[in-house]
Amino acid sequence: MAKIVVINGTPSLVSRINAVIEYAEGDLRERGFEVERINIAELPAEDLIHTRFESEAIVKANGLVAEADAVIVVSPVYKASYTGVLKTFLDLVPQKGLAGKIVLPLFMGGSLAHLLAIDYALKPVLSVLGARHILGGVYAVDSQAVRNDQGVVELAEELKLRLNSVLEELADETAYKAARKSGE
Numbered sequence: 001m002a003k004i005v006v007i008n009g010t011p012s013l014v015s016r017i018n019a020v021i022e023y024a025e026g027d028l029r030e031r032g033f034e035v036e037r038i039n040i041a042e043l044p045a046e047d048l049i050h051t052r053f054e055s056e057a058i059v060k061a062n063g064l065v066a067e068a069d070a071v072i073v074v075s076p077v078y079k080a081s082y083t084g085v086l087k088t089f090l091d092l093v094p095q096k097g098l099a100g101k102i103v104l105p106l107f108m109g110g111s112l113a114h115l116l117a118i119d120y121a122l123k124p125v126l127s128v129l130g131a132r133h134i135l136g137g138v139y140a141v142d143s144q145a146v147r148n149d150q151g152v153v154e155l156a157e158e159l160k161l162r163l164n165s166v167l168e169e170l171a172d173e174t175a176y177k178a179a180r181k182s183g184e
Helices: 017-030 045-049 056-067 084-090 117-128 157-183
Strands: 003-008 034-039 070-076 102-109 138-141 145-147 153-155
Touching (some): 017 138, 017 145, 017 157, 045 056, 070 157, 102 117, 102 157, 138 157, 153 157
Parallel strands (some): 003 034
């Protein structure tokens, strides 16, 4: 069974972007993938800030990345880029830690003004980490994930359609890669 790891780069575990993550995880599990999540906000802050590569929590998180066939990188957009929390974790991923992995970025920002944050801020870092197969990703705006009266975040239908399309692409590419790998 192919493995997919989600790197959640939001500093808040109650962020609306978590609804996007849950939607993606549910879709991929229904397709038969094993899905794990790394919530960077739950990693020890001192290990992240002081770049403690040998930290048990960091070693475990990097192990999940190493075992994955595909990686989903999720972040809200702050100051025209991904979060500092995500950057501190990516700084701890081994130099070629994303080599051979299919990578899917999922971002959410306040407006379309930062639509290119994936291309200009994230993709160069992913490339340095060895990623060569980076899917186009999805950039959502806050208004596409709204809390209802019960406090549940509802995703706009247009966002769901875009997520469905990119998740299908991720699933197809990951399944193809896993089949090739097992046939070698």
